[in-house]
Amino acid sequence: MFKELMYSVNELPTPDVIVEQIIATASNPNVSAKELEKVIAQDIGLSTKVLKLVNSAYYGLPRRISKLSEAIMILGFKTVRNLALSVFTYSALKSSNKSKIDHDKLWTHFMLTAIFSESIAKYIGYIRKEEAFMAGMLHDVGKIALDILAPEYLYQLTIASEKTLNPIFRIEYDNQFESHTELGGDLLELWKLPEEFVAVARLHELPSLTPDSPYIEIGCIVHLANFYSNLILPGHSYSYGVPFLDQIVFKKLALKPSQLQALLSDLTRIYEKSLDLLKGGVEDETRV
Ligand SMILES: [Fe+2]
Numbered sequence: 001m002f003k004e005l006m007y008s009v010n011e012l013p014t015p016d017v018i019v020e021q022i023i024a025t026a027s028n029p030n031v032s033a034k035e036l037e038k039v040i041a042q043d044i045g046l047s048t049k050v051l052k053l054v055n056s057a058y059y060g061l062p063r064r065i066s067k068l069s070e071a072i073m074i075l076g077f078k079t080v081r082n083l084a085l086s087v088f089t090y091s092a093l094k095s096s097n098k099s100k101i102d103h104d105k106l107w108t109h110f111m112l113t114a115i116f117s118e119s120i121a122k123y124i125g126y127i128r129k130e131e132a133f134m135a136g137m138l139h140d141v142g143k144i145a146l147d148i149l150a151p152e153y154l155y156q157l158t159i160a161s162e163k164t165l166n167p168i169f170r171i172e173y174d175n176q177f178e179s180h181t182e183l184g185g186d187l188l189e190l191w192k193l194p195e196e197f198v199a200v201a202r203l204h205e206l207p208s209l210t211p212d213s214p215y216i217e218i219g220c221i222v223h224l225a226n227f228y229s230n231l232i233l234p235g236h237s238y239s240y241g242v243p244f245l246d247q248i249v250f251k252k253l254a255l256k257p258s259q260l261q262a263l264l265s266d267l268t269r270i271y272e273k274s275l276d277l278l279k280g281g282v283e284d285e286t287r288v
């Protein structure tokens with residue numbers, strides 16, 4: 001039902017021209033910092049955001065950066081692309097006007113999961129850490145789709161999850177509801193994002209259902225990041241109850257259960273360092 005709605009209504013936000021240009025530019029290794037700067041400079045809010053991000057405690061730079069070109073050099077093309085997408089997901093969430101949930105809270109869950117995905121990638125030696133960040137940022141976009149297409153339904157789902165302490169994906173699975181994971185994948189397809197992100201959105205809650213997916217590794221990274229994100233900031237994803245950890249992550253990421261505690265300490269420190277990114281990181285951006 002929601003899937004049909006998604007293709008028939010035009011209320012769903014789509015990445016605007018500047019965001020599309022940035023994604024294209026940042027993925028091209030032959031583009032210079034100057035060229036990328038030119039694209040970003042078209043959007044004042046976004047430029048301000050890049051500077052804010054690079055100066056955040058999360059990056060731990062010894063001095064303040066005030067020039068966009070310098071920010072791009074330090075952050076790297078891919079991080080800038082990720083930033084553009086973070087701003088876009090925030091705007092996409094804000095575009096739902098009948099919503100009954102707190103968008104800032106849900107976006108904090110997106111951002112924390114993105115940061116944790118990048119951190120876990122570094123921890124296990126997965127070199128495509130920027131892709132892990134992006135996959136983490138986009139993993140729950142199905143909730144944006146639900147919030148726009150069926151805000152009352154999403155609200156009731158979150159109430160049910162809070163009352164029964166059953167995570168949203170379990171309620172969806174047990175009742176054979178259309179899942180936020182499927183819808184998320186569909187929305188990313190609609191946005192013409194690479195297959196990798198579509199796959200991660202679909203498998204992030206129960207990666208063991210698709211152990212042979214070519215994207216299982218990054219999917220497990222995001223699953224684990226989502227687990228810690230729900231542990232450290234409970235309720236921000238609007239899913240309640242004990243966070244579920246799929247045992248497949250140990251095999252696919254070559255981790256031992258005994259490492260979970262050390263990882264929790266690392267991620268808690270990273271969470272504390274990224275508070276300025278998580279709280280109001282994009283508060284002055286309402287453009288879609
Ligand atoms: Fe989810």
Ligand SMILES: [Fe+2]
Nearest residue numbers: 139140226237
């Ligand atoms: Fe999530």
